[in-house]
Amino acid sequence: MEIDRSPDKHPWADIERGAEQIGRDFVFSRKPNPALLVTNSWNDKIIRQELRDTIEKCARYGCPLELILKDISTVKYEPQRLWKWADIAMDLVGA
Numbered sequence: 001m002e003i004d005r006s007p008d009k010h011p012w013a014d015i016e017r018g019a020e021q022i023g024r025d026f027v028f029s030r031k032p033n034p035a036l037l038v039t040n041s042w043n044d045k046i047i048r049q050e051l052r053d054t055i056e057k058c059a060r061y062g063c064p065l066e067l068i069l070k071d072i073s074t075v076k077y078e079p080q081r082l083w084k085w086a087d088i089a090m091d092l093v094g095a
Helices: 015-022 044-061 080-093
Strands: 026-030 066-067
Touching: 015 026, 015 044, 026 044, 044 066, 044 080
Parallel strands: 026 066
Antiparallel strands: none
16 A cells, blocks of 8 residues: 655645654645635735745755645636746745
């Protein structure tokens, strides 16, 4: 039987606790809050802060991290919001 090495962490999870418990043994599979992409006005500061918080907490515990944006039903007719989110995430992880 194969072990799932990337337990899901929904947008409302306690990131600090999760990263500490997962440690280096598994991949922290973070599902950021998709509601941040559908606000009336785009706010990259909030998105950047949410992602930075997760990245910093995982790094503190040496916890591998993957960011998966899902459950998106709308982007206010602005698909470029998805690209902007990806650019912010890539910038924060140094890619």
